[in-house]
Amino acid sequence: MAENETGNESAPRWLSEPEQQAWYAWRRMFPLVNADIARDLTQDSGLSEADYDVLSVLGSTDGHRMRISALAVLMQWSRSRLSHQLTRMEQRGIVRREEVADDGRGAEVVLTEQGVTTIMTAAPLHVESVRRHLIDILTPEQLRTFAEVGELLRTRLGVERKTR
Known part of the structure; x- marks a missing residue:
């Protein structure tokens, strides 16, 4: 188990303010985007x-x-x-x-x-929904970052699942 800032291995590693903001953003964003795209698809x-x-x-x-x-x-x-x-x-x-x-x-x-x-x-209807609810909202730089983060997480989580 990794040691945290207090030196206590059993204490939780609480999220910093920026980490908390990122986590909450993910938790709020993902279900909204996914639900809108799924609704359109149906x-x-x-x-x-x-x-x-x-x-x-x-x-x-x-x-x-x-x-x-x-x-x-x-x-x-x-x-x-x-x-x-x-x-x-x-x-x-x-x-x-x-x-x-x-x-x-x-x-x-x-x-x-x-x-x-x-x-x-x-497919054409679905891609238009994906554009409307995600792609066209982000700048090209944000899209690159989003793709990089998504690929990093997918790769990391895929490796972790194989080792469980």
Whole structure:
């Protein structure tokens, strides 16, 4: 355990005023931005965030397909969560599961024609919402900083999860 300013290892390391401001800003900003974008997504295209996440990943792959196990890792979802999500999406006809021809153990998820149409229709509306609620509010310098901080945290947290 690291020693704090008082020299007492068991005392909490309270946040300084600037640290507290940063933490509160994050806590207030993230749910507001996320909720506005999620609301727009649902209103504009009838998709949930989870739907859009799966569709956008598959839409950017060759053949609009990916092994289910690789998709779960990429999205940082449990296999169970992804399986339930895919079931809901299959019921709406926007994805389907297929066995991998040369590997009887593996399965892929594939966008259907309806799924391709859905993501192609939703993506422009979604990016406009992201612009309206986040990107266009920040200066180019703030965007660079935001991206750097986000990547640093993602990388650090990803490493910490692997070591747990």
